[in-house]
Amino acid sequence: MSMTSESADPDVRPPRLSVVVPVKNEAGNIEALVAEIGHACHNLAPFEVIYVDDGSTDETLATLQGLRGKHPWLRVVRHDRSGGQSGAVRSGVLRARAPVIATLDGDGQNDPSFIPVLFAALDQGGAGVGLAQGQRIGRKGAWKQFQSKIANGVRGTILKDATRDTGCGLKVFRREVYLALPYFDALHRFMPALVTREGFGVVHRDVVDRPRFTGRSNYGMFDRLWVGILDLAGVWWLIRRRRPAPRAEDVPEDVPHSETR
Template sequence: MSESIYLSIVIPVYNEEENIVPQTEEIVEALKDFDKKYEIVFVDDGSTDNTLPLLEQMVEKFPDKVRFFSFKENRGQTAAFLAGFEEARGKLVATLDGDMQNDPHDLPKMIKHLEESGFDMVNGIRAKRRDNIIRKISSKIGNGFRNWMTKESVSDVGCSIRVMKRECVQKLPPFNGMHRFFPTLVRMKGYTITEIPVNHRERTRGKSKYGVLNRAFVGFNDVMAVRWMLKRYLKWEYKKTSDDILKKDDK
């Protein structure tokens, strides 16, 4: 069954009872013309509201499309993403936030761009960001600081809608805050990245789980950790292996 799945959409959720049903239905509607098999993989990060019962309802309503994995306790967004990547069965992996600010109608064009461009990962850029001025300014400063410290040029690190080849998210370093550095860590592994503008919407249901100050303090430590990894990261390429000899004998 896993061989036939082309796309896995990984969505971490924490106390998003107001968004589970409309988000699932919107994704299904957005991909109604998508001619390949896909799955929506929710990872419940230890929610304390009705998120889990609603996920169970969505599995019953869309048994061929929806799967979920629920943590026993809250472990953070990075852990939820990593768990989702481990459970994803698709050739391609997409990510969305659970707050519905990402627009799933952007997914088809991102998939097409990935397939036609030859890049390994397509990252979204929120062209018209629907957040308050304080969040916009803090995000711009944080994005610039991360790029400066990691010597990157990613336009919008904080945009959660992405489409990538499965290999990009395998064996990522498991540390808290890792999800804020997906493009940098993917590129560090030798994969290529491109960016395209995407739609961004106001949060109309539920409450944000992050504030400006807690992101700033945690983000600084994360940047220093990633900067250290970039300097110490090891990678290599083989000139020849025993498999090459065996393949030659098979011909």
């Protein structure tokens, strides 16, 4: 008997996939997006969805709590104050139970139907691929397009990460690879370069950008461009300082040691 997304009990088997969604004051966008994620991940069961409420002051937390009875795979984490998008993603990844993580923004602009596409790309790449990165097409908003074009152009020239759009929230990656990355604010915008730094491959898939469901952006737009310059310099330094890490393995004891008398 096939297991539907609604009947997937997260306590029966460990999940194959953990979907992490950072949100701040997105009460009006939660119910529809949760339903879309459940539908998109139907064939990836067992899975879990971890919403991280990043210090919301609206009805975000109450809305999430109300949905948990309907969706047994839904988990909720709450920050006592806003820590930013990268901090919210990290809180979700640290609590995730699956070896593979998917992330997407909580405003509805990232279409969850692309999660299986990215999951398959990561899986097909094998253990040597650490990240499947979405790259948006059909972006909404001339100002956002202008910002992203400049920021991605500067970043790509300096880091040479072969990624057109690192700011896309749709990503699927190996949890152990993410946890090996140096953590800092805005980490999510530099993951392709940092995953490559750790010796893993990055694959890309185009994803469709949508208008947000309701409301307006709750994470500042200027961090896409001007504030990111300092982070860019830091990531460039990290890459330059990278040394190949030796691979460690346990040495088995072929012959038991004699007891010392």
